[in-house]
Amino acid sequence: MAELPAIEAAIWQQLARACHDRHHAWRTPVLATVDAQGLPEARTLVLREVEAATRRLWVYSDARAAKIAHLARQPRATLLAWSPRLHWQVRLKLRVTLHTRGLALASRWARVKLSPSASDYLSARAPGEPLDGTAPALLAEDRAQFAALEAEVLEIDWLELHRDGHRRARFDGHDACWLQA
Numbered sequence: 001m002a003e004l005p006a007i008e009a010a011i012w013q014q015l016a017r018a019c020h021d022r023h024h025a026w027r028t029p030v031l032a033t034v035d036a037q038g039l040p041e042a043r044t045l046v047l048r049e050v051e052a053a054t055r056r057l058w059v060y061s062d063a064r065a066a067k068i069a070h071l072a073r074q075p076r077a078t079l080l081a082w083s084p085r086l087h088w089q090v091r092l093k094l095r096v097t098l099h100t101r102g103l104a105l106a107s108r109w110a111r112v113k114l115s116p117s118a119s120d121y122l123s124a125r126a127p128g129e130p131l132d133g134t135a136p137a138l139l140a141e142d143r144a145q146f147a148a149l150e151a152e153v154l155e156i157d158w159l160e161l162h163r164d165g166h167r168r169a170r171f172d173g174h175d176a177c178w179l180q181a
């Protein structure tokens with residue numbers, strides 16, 4: 001059906017908009033991973049970059065965060081976002097490549113280190129580490145624990161809630177099909 005390509009294009013357009021619009025609900029999706037025991041874990045993060053042409057998304061994290069260890073073991077993950085304005089939910093099936101060094105990382109850190117969020121990656125303590133009452137310390141800038149996650153979108157499961165009938169479709173980069181909502 002001709003409508004499916006238009007819907008897929010609109011999904012990518014909204015994802016791209018979400019990176020730049022602080023008020024877009026898709027700016028803070030939930031990333032689900034599996035831990036070393038095969039148990040699910042999920043957390044909110046900020047969508048930083050979207051490359052529709054290559055079906056890629058980028059998010060940033062502290063390199064010591066649990067999600068990084070999860071993704072190093074199992075690079076398949078799911079990103080979940082719901083927009084009450086669009087009435088659209090998307091579930092993006094991802095294959096994630098971790099960047100903790102190299103050009104892709106350096107170019108992004110060069111930008112981030114000038115922003116207020118730089119301190120997110122300069123804590124002397126790893127995320128989730130118990131606090132012991134001592135004053136929090138910051139790492140030197142050249143020891144920043146900045147990691148960039150490059151996610152290839154393998155599949156999109158789109159759901160539209162509508163009072164006249166919900167619609168659902170799946171896009172895998174090659175094919176698209178309608179699904180029972």
Ligand SMILES: Cc1cc2nc3c(=O)[nH]c(=O)nc-3n(C[C@H](O)[C@H](O)[C@H](O)COP(=O)(O)O)c2cc1C
Nearest residue numbers: 028043044045046060061062065066067068127128
């Ligand atoms: C609105 C919001 C935005 C967040 N953005 C990020 C982010 O961009 N990157 C990140 O690593 N954590 C972000 N967090 C924190 C994560 O949700 C999570 O608490 C932290 O990354 C540790 O997760 P982990 O132990 O599963 O790795 C955000 C949390 C909230 C509430």
